[in-house]
Amino acid sequence: MEKLHNFINGAYLEPKSGEYIDNYEPATGQIYSWIPDSDSDDVELAVEAAEKAFPIWSAMSVEERSKILVKLSEGIDKRMDEFVAAESKDNGKPITLARHVDIPRAVSNFHFFATAILHFASESHYMEGVGVNYTTRKPIGIVGCISPWNLPLYLFSWKIAPALAAGNCVIAKPSEITPYTAYLLGKVAQEAGLPNGVLNILHGTGPKVGDAIVKHPKIKAISFTGGTKTGEYIARTAGPMFKKLSLELGGKNPNIIFSDCDFEDMLSTTIRSSFANQGQICLCGSRIFVEKSIYPRFKEAFVEKISKSKVSFPEDPKANLGAVVSEPHMEKILSYIELAKQEGGTILTGGKRVHLDAPHDKGYYIEPTIIEGLSFDCRTNQEEIFGPVVTITPFETEEEALMMANSTQYGLAGTIWTSDLKRAHRVADQLQSGIVWINSWLVRDLRTPFGGLKASGVGREGGWEALRFFTEAKNIFIKY
Ligand code: NDP
Secondary structure, three states: OEEOOEEEOOEEEOOOOOOEEEEEEOOOOEEEEEEEOOOHHHHHHHHHHHHHHHHHHHHOOHHHHHHHHHHHHHHHHHOHHHHHHHHHHHHOOOHHHHHHHHHHHHHHHHHHHHHHHHHOOOOEEEEOOOEEEEEEEEEOOEEEEEOOOOOHHHHHHHHHHHHHHOOOEEEEEOOOOOOHHHHHHHHHHHHHOOOOOOEEEOOOOHHHHHHHHHHOOOEEEEEEEOOHHHHHHHHHHHHHHOOEEEEEOOOOEEEEEOOOOOHHHHHHHHHHHHHHHHHOOOOOEEEEEEEHHHHHHHHHHHHHHHHOOOEOOOOOOOOOEOOOOOHHHHHHHHHHHHHHHHOOOEEEEOOOEEOOOOOOOOOOEEOOEEEEOOOOOOHHHHOOOOOOEEEEEEEOOHHHHHHHHOOOOEEOEEEEEOOOHHHHHHHHHHOOOOEEEEOOOOOOOOOOOEOOEEOOEEOOEOHHHHHHHOEEEEEEEEEO
16 A cells, blocks of 8 residues: 655655554545654654755745746646546545646646746835835745645645745645645655755644644744634634734635526536535535525426436546545534434435445445525534535525625625626625625636635735735835
């Protein structure tokens, strides 16, 4: 069985402890590789390497840094098939999704920030007759990037790319559940000519190696994407150390459908926004609010289409949904479906585990599930499930839709379907979320701010926001 290694100082290394943990393939439920069970000793080694590399990397001209990062982006592109297969095997997602979304987005993330840095400028503020202020923006030093399992390389690269482009050295940890594409990234970094120690990739568990990254005094900033509970712990730990923090956390996103929408466009997009990646995208719209006059039509069409979706193993080109990421996660999703029943919900379609034929008979498959008849404030409608489960709820007025949409502790993303321009703007303005899509979903422009309000996080990623996060501003005033 294959053993993965940490990538430290440009070399693949065993964990100091010599301990490994099992890596499961969600499609079969079988262990297929071992990953380092790294700890604070490995973090120390990575910090030493990053400390040596920082003066070299940060002093390099932006043009040189940009060239290396463009090569890194091209390196992933060249190994597209290898990355696609690895992502799909590690995560359980349909191979078509990894090919069309995950890996191309990782390529774009590196390419985008490799070129964005060439145009990154700082401000100057002129004071009439008094003098001038100018602001410099320098890399922070060593930064930590911690990412989740749902879009493994996509979210890993979304943090690492701006951090490196801005001139920082990085200690990064992918989720222990989906380590493989992060492991491959080290090879691409070597081939691209990234100086040793600039990017260090450590594998292992959150509470062990993740925590050691968060607590290390020489790691000056933490960019984290994951659950709200973990984010809260990281804020509590790193806050008193005055680390810069960017926290992209959970969501429970509303999808608000008005009767005047383009029904067919709404329906096909709502199918995606509900169940893409088995509903394991932080931006999925898991609470669907539908104007009462079209509720019966929507319910019939939505249930009919979803009940025909194919749940299958990731390599099946006809799979609409693959496996969810792990056995504990599958159990969590199924327990929420039970909770929904206890809370008075009716399962309109789905609701059960799917057993495929061997060799996938032990894989973690769940039917796409639509539930109705729940109150907006019950646990099923308030807590993040993060799986192929949505609720549908009718509403009568715009005010009622907004009240229900804004009722959770989260505020990541929202979707609005209407052809009334004034209403679209009005509702978008009042939605408590960091991202709003009108008559669309998951359209991403990497220049735009990305992140959530309330318990969905602190700070924004994307475009200049990310480059500002990964740099320290200093204002210098000169008197005339
Ligand atoms: P977790 O919070 O469990 O884990 C996220 C990462 O943090 C993993 O690498 C994990 O390691 C690590 N980690 C766990 N505990 C600690 C700790 N004490 N100190 C440092 N690191 C730690 O989230 P999931 O991986 O389960 O991801 C799903 C969550 O991510 C959902 O809530 C989802 O909404 C959110 N998410 C948010 C996005 C956004 O942009 N706002 C985008 C995508 C997902 P390990 O897994 O190895 O334990």
